[in-house]
Amino acid sequence: MISINLLPIRDILRRKNLRQEVYFILLGFGALLFLFLTVEIFQINAIAGLQEEEKRITQERKQYEVILNDIKKMEEEKKTLLTRIDVINKLKRSSSLTVHVLDEIATHTPPGRMWLKKLSQSDSQLTLEGMAMDDETIAKYMDELEGSAYIHDVKLVSSAMEQYAERNLKTFVLSARVETPEN
Incomplete structure (x- = not known):
């Protein structure tokens, strides 16, 4: 006897394969979506950490600006004091110079x-x-x-x-x- 299989096995296999492909595509898409979400969460956490670091650095900079301003004021005062000391030293040398010059002139003038x-x-x-x-x-x-x-x-x-x-x-x-x- 001849038996004829009237079931569409090829169609059933194709549909089965198509379902598997759709499942794999959905699974791949889900894995890709999970990967993107994971990266996004890491980036959000990194941004939050950087923002905290920026706030900390800004506060630290404000503290150091006060110290830097004090240092600048001290340097300006130092320059002023060094200028005054230099003027005083020049005046000392100048006053003693006149005395020495007069002594040299008097000493060398033949009477x-x-x-x-x-x-x-x-x-x-x-x-x-x-x-x-x-x-x-x-x-x-x-x-x-x-x-x-x-x-x-x-x-x-x-x-x-x-x-x-x-x-x-x-x-x-x-x-x-x-x-x-x-x-």
């Missing part, structure tokens, strides 16, 4: 051969006006002043013969630069 009529100092420039017996005395005086640690660049500005007390004397003007020697 009975030279007379100073005028002495002036403006900043570091020194001008001497006077009378001498001869040119040789003036030259020797200039050399001695040049040997001083406080007086430099001694130059003869002018020299002229002048009659004084029935004697021919040389009037002169010297210029020099004064400075405190570096120790």
